[in-house]
């Protein structure tokens with residue numbers, strides 16, 4: 151495995167200090183993809199995206215072209231862009247909205263044309279103050295240019311795009327919670343199936359929900375063709391993908407990497423990528439795909455960065471984040487903090503998630519602070535089992551959304567991989583790492 | 585979610601006041617902006633969160649009085665506004681300091697000394713996370729991941745990233761906030777008045793809907809014609 155010479159599909163422009171401006175965008179081929187798309191039929195655009203095998207970059211990895219095809223025919227339909235990015239250790243959309251907002255807008259209008267929707271909402275995380283300003287400013291420029299609004303570039307196609315700020319709630323990244331939030335309500339996920347947003351979405355109308363990174367790939371795909379995209383990567387995991395690398399690495403950041411051709415080892419250790427682990431320490435474990443995902447140990451470091459490859463090994467590529475923990479890391483403390491996050495962010499609709507996360511946090515906290523009891527390990531696993539029976543991966547669904555069943559991932563991994571550390575905490579009332 | 589007690593909103597029946605209710609607290613340009621925002625959505629209620637942000641831009645927090653105005657604009661009850669706002673961490677139903685300092689302690693930051701930084705912040709500011717300094721300059725909060733994990737431990741002030749902080753740089757940051765030295769780079773809360781939308785909606789919803797129906801009809805006719813052709817062929 152190696153770092154390939156794949157083109158920078160979505161980060162090509164961000165080396166420029168003014169990458170967020172319309173001037174830079176137009177000077178680097180901006181809105182050419184949209185012009186080309188508008189000269190095609192909507193079906194032909196969908197066909198290119200299908201050919202590209204563009205998997206959604208928000209977490210679930212559903213093929214974008216297939217999702218669009220499922221959109222129920224109706225006079226009023228919506229496209230909602232998910233820029234809520236709150237999965238811990240995920241910060242790739244942050245880069246895209248701040249540094250290349252026009253690319254996002256161009257992708258969004260292409261998707262709107264392909265799916266023939268009448269209005270788009272870009273839901274951005276409220277904490278992205280600069281990102282909100284950048285996308286709004288870019289949108290104002292795009293309207294003046296005629297790339298958004300009525301009769302786009304004289305094509306007869308019209309669509310409005312509205313930037314909508316969130317207000318700080320992780321659960322609003324879940325697509326149905328996001329729709330509730332966009333309707334001005336609490337972010338309570340809706341029960342699905344039977345009705346996915348493509349059938350009953352925003353205001354009860356058919357709605358496509360796609361991630362910011364998914365959208366940002368579209369200008370390139372239209373310009374270069376779906377098969378050029380599909381030629382990169384392997385199997386279902388085509389093209390490039392952004393990976394947000396953080397934790398104990400010398401060079402944390404967002405890297406655009408060809409799917410499958412590169413491994414976790416490359417990402418973490420290559421000098422041009424993560425640059426290895428600081429202070430000459432060793433790898434203890436890493437969390438792929440966001441904190442909802444089960445952890446991997448050093449023996450899984452040669453896994454390729456591909457959706458099915460990682461799923462086959464018992465975890466997920468999820469949101470495209472990778473957190474590295476060195477051998478001085480306390481597994482109890484790390485999994486306690488992740489559990490605390492879920493307890494804080496559970497929306498409270500489902501008993502296993504609401505009560506379970508609270509219980510787990512309490513037990514984890516007392517172990518972490520040296521007040522654990524002998525029976526706590528069994529109690530933890532029992533509580534985990536009540537939230538996600540059998541602790542299988544992917545987990546069994548016991549709740550309205552998958553936040554609940556993801557809670558046990560970190561505790562389950564930590565106990566399975568580092569049981570000794572839990573025992574030391576409990577028996578000696580303290581942490582072996584101080 | 586915020587666990588603090590909420591002030592009781594001023595009781596008021598659901599507004600039936602038509603399109604231009606009288607506002608008592610949202611002022612001038614902010615009130616105009618509020619109406620522009622509402623016009624962007626198919627249902628007024630969708631503007632609830634944006635309006636709460638706007639109100640905070642004016643007042644610094646969501647006072648019970650300002651929630652009455654928001655309710656009136658959206659034809660909701662103040663309780664519906666409060667009940668929604670209280671779900672969201674960024675909407676403050678109690679006063680906050682002029683600088684909201686958010687220290688992330690989630691996983692990537694935890695691994696890079698975030699808990700130690702938060703403890704340092706609590707002791708130098710003399711408040712616990714969630715508290716506001718006596719001079720009203722700083723509200724300190726322990727945040728979940730702020731999507732700035734490559735600059736860990738990640739700190740935001742009024743939701744502007746200020747980069748990874750050490751104990752020393754944090755003290756300097758606070759001193760600068762108090763002296764106003766970084767006011768240009770770290771403006772007060774909110775973005776909606778700073779970078780406003782310059783156009784209203786252009787694609788008239790009804791017109792677009794009609795166009796789409798017409799297109800769907802043509803498609804259906806085409807499909808039916810293709811079926812007929814296929815059937816004829818099969819019959820031939």
Ligand SMILES: Cc1cc2nc3c(=O)[nH]c(=O)nc-3n(C[C@H](O)[C@H](O)[C@H](O)COP(=O)(O)O)c2cc1C
Pocket residue numbers: 205206207208209210211212214232233234235236237320321322323324325326359360361362364551552553
């Ligand atoms: C708890 C939870 C949080 C999520 N957070 C996000 C998020 O922040 N951003 C995102 O794009 N998708 C998030 N998702 C996934 C969305 O539900 C949805 O699958 C995605 O936005 C679809 O876009 P895509 O097909 O382009 O990936 C989350 C899902 C769950 C269950």
Ligand code: SF4
Pocket residue numbers: 321338339495496497498499500501503504549550551552553554555
């Ligand atoms: S699983 Fe948790 S977050 Fe999801 S709907 Fe149920 S209570 Fe809410």
Ligand code: FES
Pocket residue numbers: 238239240688689690691692693694728729730731732733736738
């Ligand atoms: S974990 Fe702290 S900003 Fe992401």
